[in-house]
Amino acid sequence: MVLRNWQLAITNRKCFMYKYLFGPVSSRRLGISLGVDLVPPKTCSMDCVYCEAGRTTCLTLERREYYPTNEIIGELGNFLSGGPELDYITFSGAGEPTLHSGIGRIAEFIKGKYPDYKICLITNGTLLGDAKLAKELAAVDLVIPSLDAADEATFRKINRPGPLLSCSTLINSLASFRKTCKTSLWLEIFVVAGLNDSPESIEAIRKAVVRIKPDKVQLNSLDRPGAEKWVGKASEKELLPFVKALEPHVKVEIIGKPSVPEQEGKSKTISASDVERGILDLVRRRPCTLAEISSALALGKGRILPVIDAMAGAGRIKVEKMDRGLFYKLI
Incomplete structure (x- = not known):
C-alpha cells in the first residue's frame, strides 16, 4: 500500500x-x-x-x-x-x-x-x-x-x-x-x-x-x-x-505515459474546501489530469470532480485538452 x-x-x-x-x-x-x-x-x-x-x-x-x-x-x-x-x-x-x-x-x-x-x-x-x-x-x-x-x-x-x-x-x-x-x-x-x-x-x-x-x-x-x-x-x-x-x-x-492507479472514494471526512486546497497545491506546480489528482490525493474521482467543476466555473482553474486527455491548470 x-x-x-x-x-x-x-x-x-x-x-x-x-x-x-x-x-x-x-x-x-x-x-x-x-x-x-x-x-x-x-x-x-x-x-x-x-x-x-x-x-x-x-x-x-x-x-x-x-x-x-x-x-x-x-x-x-x-x-x-x-x-x-x-x-x-x-x-x-x-x-x-x-x-x-x-x-x-x-x-x-x-x-x-x-x-x-x-x-x-x-x-x-x-x-x-x-x-x-x-x-x-x-x-x-x-x-x-x-x-x-x-x-x-x-x-x-x-x-x-x-x-x-x-x-x-x-x-x-x-x-x-x-x-x-x-x-x-x-x-x-x-x-x-x-x-x-x-x-x-x-x-x-x-x-x-x-x-x-x-x-x-x-x-x-x-x-x-x-x-x-x-x-x-x-x-x-x-x-x-x-x-x-x-x-x-x-x-x-x-518516456511513456504514466500508469495512474485508480482510487476509491474512502475519505469522506475531508471537506470540499480541503479538497480544493489539495487540487490547488497540485496544479500550481504543473497541469494535472483528473486521474493524477485522484491518485495524488488518494480520493475517488467522484469526490474530486464536483470540486473541480466548481473551481473551473468560478474561474479559479482552467481546462486544456491534450492528447492524453483534459488537464487542469491555474489561470
Missing part, C-alpha cells in the same frame, strides 16, 4: 497540508515519487518553451536559501516517519532545485535518517559545473539533467537562458559532473519538432552525449500543457532519428 500525505493527515485527524512536499505522484519514469519543492514557482536559470510549470518569473543563477532548510527537513521527517512506500524522493517542483543552497543538507538528512529511500534530482543541469554543488549532491542516488540542444542558436530558442549562460558552458558542466560524481546519470533530451530535430541538431547532440557519457538517455516530448502553446508533442517518427543516432553509444528510451 502506498501511504500518501492526505492519508497521513486523515490518520492524524488533521488536514496537514505540506508546504514544500507534493504527491506522491505516479511518474512516467520514476514510479511513485514524493516531490520536494526547494524554490518558489518559477524561479529558474532558464525559461524553456516546453516547461509544464509555465514561464519563468525569476530568471536567476543565484544560489541561496529560498525556503527555510529546517522547515523542509521538518516536513520530510513528518512525512517519512509514516513509512510510506516510495520509489523515489525527488527534488523537482516548479523551479530549478539546485538554486537552493541547502539541498545538500536536505539530502544528507534523508540518507542519514531514512537510508532506504532513494533520492532523485531533476535539474536543467546549468549549475552542475559548480564543484561545491557537486559535493553537496553526494547523497543523491540519481541525477537527471537536461540537454535539449548542443548548438548556441537552438539552445537559446528552446531553453531561453539568461545572458550569462551558454550552450558550451552547459555541456562542459555536464561532462565535468559526470567525471566527478558517483551517482547514476540519466540525460533527458526534450524533442521540440522544428527546433532541435534537424540532422545537424541531432548530430551536435550526439557528439555532446558521447562526451558526457550518461548511463542512459531519455527522450521526452510534450505530455501536458507547456509554457508556449505552439509547442506540440513529437511523434514517434520524429523521435526515431534520435534513437538511431544515439543507440550506438548509450542506452536510449522514450
